[in-house]
Amino acid sequence: EVQLVESGGGLVQPGGSLRLSCAASGFTFSSHWMSWVRQAPGRGLEWVALIQPDGREKFTLDSVKGRFTISRDNAKNSLYLQMNNLRAEDTAVYYCARDCSKAICYPIYYYGLDVWGQGTTVTVSS
């Protein structure tokens, strides 16, 4: 079964750090781009970060640049989001999602963000 399972969320004080993990199974993780998407309470979806299959190319939402770092370990079929200097506005459910299926994302390899995890909740509060 194709599956993504996030972990690592929790309650953290402003200025603190958390590392989210996303464990992938049932597909060739090392072939896929991967995204992190978040949803603040009562708000819409917000894309956060994107990483290429080999981890060399990364894209990050402007408001989290310099604070959040996306990474992956293909040997462990795992995606990560290191979050530093957390702010109250970072409070959200964080989802990982499977993205394009090849390093060079031609249209024939793209099916949308077609697999999502159940999300992990991050609460930034004193």
Place this chain on the structure above:
Amino acid sequence: DIVMTQSPLSLPVTPGEPASISCRSSQSLLHSNGYNYLDWYVQKPGQSPQVLIYLGSSRASGVPDRFSGSGSGTDFTLNISRVEAEDVGDYYCLQVLQSRTFGQGTKVEIK
């Protein structure tokens, strides 16, 4: 950065009737390869989001054919030919041309 604007933000619908959601981008999403880099997603209550339409008009696997996507460049539409009660949820467009950006979302609810 590309800004995505959806309308309406709230859409009361009647089962059996058609419905449509609009999405406009601040820059053209039409790539030189002829594809529009625009997806549609739905988030049903208590669930993770799921893809409905990718690259403008391609229906994702398992999505009922009452859902269709149209448009090109900067103006896109998600159409539901006959709304069913199970279609209640929040609908989002997502541009995937330059990193990714979601629209604000449209809440679809039964009248």
